[in-house]
Amino acid sequence: MSEQAIGAPKPHVTHEAHHEELGFWRKYVFSTDHKVIGIQYAVTGLLFLLFGFCLMMLMRWQLAYPGVPLPLIGGLLGEARMPGGTMLPEFYNELGAMHGTIMVFLGVVPLAVGGFGNFVLPLQIGAPDMAFPKINMVSYWCLFLGGITMLGSFFVPGGAAQSGWTSYTPLAVIAGTGQTWWLIGMIFLITSSLLGALNFITTTIQLRAKGLTFMRFPFFCWAQFVTAFLLLLAFPPLEAAGVMQLMDRVAGTSFFLPSGLVVSGQPLTNAGGGNTLLWQHLFWFLAHPEVYVLILPGMGIVAEIIANNTRKPLWGYRSMVYSLVFLGFMSFIVWAHHMFMTGMGTAMAAFFQTTTMIISIPSVVILTALIISLWGGSIRFNTPMLFAVAFLPMFGIGGLTGLPLGLNIADIPLHDTYYVIAHFHYVVAPGTIFALMAGIYYWYPKATGRRMNETLGKIHFWGSFVCMNVVFMPMFIIGLAGVSRRLFDAGTAYTFAQPTMHWNEVSSWGAWTLALFQLPFIFNFFWSIRKGETVGENPWQATTIEWSAPSPPPHGNFVHAPQAYRGPYEYSVPGAGKDFVPQYEA
Amino acid sequence: MASDHATDMTSDHAVDIDKHVRVYITVFVALMVLTIVTVAVSRYHFPVPVAVTVALIVATIKGSLVACYFMHLISEKKLIYAVLALTVAFFAVLLALPVLTYSDGYWIR
Amino acid sequence: MDIPYTVEVRRDTGLTNGKIGIWLFLASEVMLFGALFASYILIRVGAPSWPRGDTILDVPLATFNTIVLISSSVTMVMAWASLMRRRFGTFRIYMGGTVLLGLVFLVVKYFEYGHHLELGEYPSTNNFLAIYYTLTGLHMLHVFGGMVVNAYFWGPGAKLWKTNPVWFTNRVEHSGLFWHFVDLVWIFLFPTLYLL
Amino acid sequence: MTEWLGLPPLASAHGGQIDSLIGWIHIFMLVLFVGWGGFILYVLVRFRKSRNPVADYRGVTSHNSTYLEVGVAVVEAVLLIGFAIPLWATRVEALPPENEALVVQVTGEQFAWNIHYPGADRVFGRTDIKLLDLQSNPLGLDRSDPAGMDDITTVNQMYLPVNTPVIVRLRSKEVIHSFGVPEFRVKQDAIPGLTIPIWFIPTITTEEMRTRTANPEFQYEIACAQLCGLGHARMRGFVTVQSTEEFQKWMEETSKEQAGAASDPFR
Ligand code: HEA
Numbered sequence A: 001m002s003e004q005a006i007g008a009p010k011p012h013v014t015h016e017a018h019h020e021e022l023g024f025w026r027k028y029v030f031s032t033d034h035k036v037i038g039i040q041y042a043v044t045g046l047l048f049l050l051f052g053f054c055l056m057m058l059m060r061w062q063l064a065y066p067g068v069p070l071p072l073i074g075g076l077l078g079e080a081r082m083p084g085g086t087m088l089p090e091f092y093n094e095l096g097a098m099h100g101t102i103m104v105f106l107g108v109v110p111l112a113v114g115g116f117g118n119f120v121l122p123l124q125i126g127a128p129d130m131a132f133p134k135i136n137m138v139s140y141w142c143l144f145l146g147g148i149t150m151l152g153s154f155f156v157p158g159g160a161a162q163s164g165w166t167s168y169t170p171l172a173v174i175a176g177t178g179q180t181w182w183l184i185g186m187i188f189l190i191t192s193s194l195l196g197a198l199n200f201i202t203t204t205i206q207l208r209a210k211g212l213t214f215m216r217f218p219f220f221c222w223a224q225f226v227t228a229f230l231l232l233l234a235f236p237p238l239e240a241a242g243v244m245q246l247m248d249r250v251a252g253t254s255f256f257l258p259s260g261l262v263v264s265g266q267p268l269t270n271a272g273g274g275n276t277l278l279w280q281h282l283f284w285f286l287a288h289p290e291v292y293v294l295i296l297p298g299m300g301i302v303a304e305i306i307a308n309n310t311r312k313p314l315w316g317y318r319s320m321v322y323s324l325v326f327l328g329f330m331s332f333i334v335w336a337h338h339m340f341m342t343g344m345g346t347a348m349a350a351f352f353q354t355t356t357m358i359i360s361i362p363s364v365v366i367l368t369a370l371i372i373s374l375w376g377g378s379i380r381f382n383t384p385m386l387f388a389v390a391f392l393p394m395f396g397i398g399g400l401t402g403l404p405l406g407l408n409i410a411d412i413p414l415h416d417t418y419y420v421i422a423h424f425h426y427v428v429a430p431g432t433i434f435a436l437m438a439g440i441y442y443w444y445p446k447a448t449g450r451r452m453n454e455t456l457g458k459i460h461f462w463g464s465f466v467c468m469n470v471v472f473m474p475m476f477i478i479g480l481a482g483v484s485r486r487l488f489d490a491g492t493a494y495t496f497a498q499p500t501m502h503w504n505e506v507s508s509w510g511a512w513t514l515a516l517f518q519l520p521f522i523f524n525f526f527w528s529i530r531k532g533e534t535v536g537e538n539p540w541q542a543t544t545i546e547w548s549a550p551s552p553p554p555h556g557n558f559v560h561a562p563q564a565y566r567g568p569y570e571y572s573v574p575g576a577g578k579d580f581v582p583q584y585e586a
Numbered sequence B: 001m002a003s004d005h006a007t008d009m010t011s012d013h014a015v016d017i018d019k020h021v022r023v024y025i026t027v028f029v030a031l032m033v034l035t036i037v038t039v040a041v042s043r044y045h046f047p048v049p050v051a052v053t054v055a056l057i058v059a060t061i062k063g064s065l066v067a068c069y070f071m072h073l074i075s076e077k078k079l080i081y082a083v084l085a086l087t088v089a090f091f092a093v094l095l096a097l098p099v100l101t102y103s104d105g106y107w108i109r
Numbered sequence C: 001m002d003i004p005y006t007v008e009v010r011r012d013t014g015l016t017n018g019k020i021g022i023w024l025f026l027a028s029e030v031m032l033f034g035a036l037f038a039s040y041i042l043i044r045v046g047a048p049s050w051p052r053g054d055t056i057l058d059v060p061l062a063t064f065n066t067i068v069l070i071s072s073s074v075t076m077v078m079a080w081a082s083l084m085r086r087r088f089g090t091f092r093i094y095m096g097g098t099v100l101l102g103l104v105f106l107v108v109k110y111f112e113y114g115h116h117l118e119l120g121e122y123p124s125t126n127n128f129l130a131i132y133y134t135l136t137g138l139h140m141l142h143v144f145g146g147m148v149v150n151a152y153f154w155g156p157g158a159k160l161w162k163t164n165p166v167w168f169t170n171r172v173e174h175s176g177l178f179w180h181f182v183d184l185v186w187i188f189l190f191p192t193l194y195l196l
Numbered sequence D: 001m002t003e004w005l006g007l008p009p010l011a012s013a014h015g016g017q018i019d020s021l022i023g024w025i026h027i028f029m030l031v032l033f034v035g036w037g038g039f040i041l042y043v044l045v046r047f048r049k050s051r052n053p054v055a056d057y058r059g060v061t062s063h064n065s066t067y068l069e070v071g072v073a074v075v076e077a078v079l080l081i082g083f084a085i086p087l088w089a090t091r092v093e094a095l096p097p098e099n100e101a102l103v104v105q106v107t108g109e110q111f112a113w114n115i116h117y118p119g120a121d122r123v124f125g126r127t128d129i130k131l132l133d134l135q136s137n138p139l140g141l142d143r144s145d146p147a148g149m150d151d152i153t154t155v156n157q158m159y160l161p162v163n164t165p166v167i168v169r170l171r172s173k174e175v176i177h178s179f180g181v182p183e184f185r186v187k188q189d190a191i192p193g194l195t196i197p198i199w200f201i202p203t204i205t206t207e208e209m210r211t212r213t214a215n216p217e218f219q220y221e222i223a224c225a226q227l228c229g230l231g232h233a234r235m236r237g238f239v240t241v242q243s244t245e246e247f248q249k250w251m252e253e254t255s256k257e258q259a260g261a262a263s264d265p266f267r
């Protein structure tokens, strides 16, 4: 690279001329500013989380009181879905499939990766913006289209997808129109994630502030970096699978349809010769890395907040980083632990059980490091910290219950029962959701220049913490009793399920109460925009670079390009004047 | 090197570029020849295993030529190599998929 | 505000943002086609019998198309080289050639598809055709996408050459990388579908 | 030792091993959770800001946690290599020889379980899709085929002899179902296009189970565990485990009756 190149004339027109004032649309809607896009992502994600939650609350009624008409709301949903207020199985299956899809792909991913990634990552590495602002905008609007498609699918004849978020073939292939919409929606969402991922990786590598080496990264940056790679390399296979399932549905091909299928007495008129398990392989090839996409940003957030509120460096930062990278790598070769009951032989089973056990170790290391980091701290219990600390045992429960599932002999009685449901909700709901809540309370001041109300925050936390456990703990009991998931009547028909029925009631009431405890949060979220206590650049006395920017940061983020002089968590350095030495202070 | 030229317009490198251009032409010829070769080979209906190996070997050579010279991979930065190495690893996992499926258990049709 | 390293390279990585971006994109493309190839192998191995490509498909036509695509790759890289030599005129010619060759490829494909459809050979007929249509169709979309970008750099996008030649050259190189990748995919598609 | 987990009553030979594995791993999980949970609580109280205003830059200096991590790894390795892998091998590879076992073919369909016994000759009759009729002949069994004459087909009703190895050949007509009997600790997806055998030994007759559970209505239930459409929740079969004699009697009678019904010209 020659001097001349470096000194090459700066382009007169950058991607878009920021210099002159932009109109409302370019500034807030079709913006290319990573902060605006980040907030767009976050709010979209939150709204979808809320929507997915509402779907689930409907289901919880049916699970608690199978066949009992749902007062008020039940009538509004129409004869096609809830005739006389009682839920039809097709509608239950719609709700289930869409709850899963929406929560994972339209709720958590947009909030954790799109939202926090976009808003925080560039600030934390001291970048003026993302490397490709336009692509960033496109990726958000792809997500938006995907979301619209998914929502729209509820209104097509026959309703939305009904084959579970896993969309197993052949069921999904012979299912109604909603499935086609699901596939198209997924293709939008995948495209969005791919564009986002390559943007994050490039930004992280190229736009790091001077002196910010990888080992000086805040753990959150590492988490986002690894996550981006998971998205980049794991999503395309599902895209391919999606295209093939689309072909099976609209062009009548038989990628996933073996020969000789007989649907309700009638031979299926298709060529056949396909392989049903191919779909499962390609789906889980994505979906296992995907579950780590759901957790890693959460872990990153928790790490930031714990370091900040214990006022001491993270314990074992390096080991955490290595574990993280190893985790990301391993997550590509454990997918078939979701397919233990599809008839795999000893060799396959041994391989995938082993990798599954191996992948649990880095998680243990990270959790252990986070827990030990608490020791010797001077712990401040503000709302972000409460959520962050609660994350640890909640993820602990979820993670630990992954182990029996990972040993396929133990998985025999547990597979596809509520035990699995409980397992992963402990990691995603009181796990990831708590981490994300912590993040919202923590970075809200940076985004708005105001702090969210603490009292409301604490109410929100304690309420959610109790309710989450009331919702999901019973599911372990139900699952151990052997009750299958995806039963629209919670297993009313089965004698062995009878003893568990009342637990469904408990769980449901837990869920509805949980909803009540989100109200203070929603109110707080909007109220604080105008009325919250105003704060300066660095309300939490934090060390990482994002806190050197004004709150909210102007376009271009930093007054003058920041520089990193030390590691990310220099808290309570012996002999230093104050109890924190920011990365960005010489 | 090659990749840097993009950002390097000094004329003394024009010579260098001429060298490149010559390489491109040779590669082009090679690709043409190899194309003819595969087609020709496929004319004699060799048993499938042989045919597959030959076809894939030729295709791989052609592919590498394109990648190395047209896409300048022969002289790229370490970072790009790293990314591609990772990709290749997972690509291998993908291709192992059929093998897995038919290796053991009752996945075999 | 400008994003750093869009034009000049970052010292420690020695790369521009665009260069990394396009390669990451190609990495994901590798996984996309990788999955399709894997599926192809899986289904073929599982099938009791599988037709030889040349018994159904038109090899000479495809060979012609292969040659077309390879040539377009060369014109592409020549277009870039001419920019490196600061010869905008020759760039225009080569780039135009690339786009045209792409067009030829698509036209040929159009007739190929048409022919098969007339014979009543649909994707639904059997899994060989299913794979054939899916893989070539997806590849065709890529060709089309590449053409659009190249056409843009040939036409309106070329304005950038006046204001910032270095950047323009980089962008052409990047769209070139994509174009070569599309060519590379075809190099594997051709034997697997037509010859085996 | 696994009652506290609330698993369904156990009624198969191999189930015990599964239960004890589940039991042990849950104990292991509890220990870890309680240990760490206690630790967290203690730390949160001890190092709260008001009690410990100045944080300690270095924090924990010992590396005992490494031993813990290694410990976890070791336990997992033991459970894996010592139990999980060998046990799974016996599940999928140590199938009893067919002449010593009762072979039953179970075909899932939306939304029922078709049970097919080969009858006395231990040979399954030819099935043909043309003969398939949802009401009278859901499997399209060819009664004119000599092997098929003594075959028995039932819907959702499975009869098994106690203490005899059973091989269930699982198939599916259209979508994926999953054959699960909680008390037997068996579960296996029925994948269209594949025939997957599973085996187990029922150890307790339905009668005995009724007395044990003090529930005169008790029935072993086949629960479909894989989402297969609208009727998934209602795709329920029954297993009746009988003494060998009773089972033989049932088989002969039903075999006659079905063969008769099939050959009856006026039907
Ligand atoms: C964020 C999401 C997430 C995460 C992180 C995990 C983590 C793990 N999961 Fe989970 N899993 C899912 C989401 C997740 N899973 C989903 C969504 C499904 C169902 C999909 C479907 O079928 O619909 C699923 C299903 C699933 C299955 C398939 C079950 C079945 O269908 O039969 C299996 C089987 O192996 C499994 C295993 C594991 C393992 C071994 C881990 C390990 O990574 C866990 C490692 C962590 C630990 C071991 C905990 C360490 C902590 C401590 C030791 C300290 C704890 C104590 C305190 C802090 C007090 N999971």
Ligand code: HEA
Pocket: A043, A046, A047, A049, A050, A053, A056, A060, A096, A097, A099, A100, A101, A103, A104, A107, A108, A163, A164, A165, A166, A294, A421, A425, A428, A429, A430, A433, A471, A485, A486, A487, A488, A511, A518, A521, A522, A525
């Ligand atoms: C990230 C993933 C995620 C999350 C967070 C959740 C959250 C919840 N899930 Fe979800 N669930 C899945 C993923 C998820 N689920 C999947 C993949 C399935 C399988 C689907 C299938 O079978 O195919 C499933 C299935 C599933 C079932 C089983 C259905 C069945 O098998 O028949 C049940 C049953 O109770 C359930 C319940 C719940 C509940 C009560 C919550 C609660 O924890 C919800 C909590 C939500 C919140 C607390 C929202 C907070 C947000 C706000 C309050 C927004 C505020 C808005 C603004 C400020 C603008 N889920």
Ligand code: CUA
Pocket: D108, D109, D111, D176, D177, D178, D224, D225, D226, D227, D228, D229, D231, D232, D233, D235
């Ligand atoms: Cu059959 Cu569920």
Ligand SMILES: [Cu+2]
Pocket: A287, A288, A291, A334, A335, A337, A338
């Ligand atoms: Cu998994």
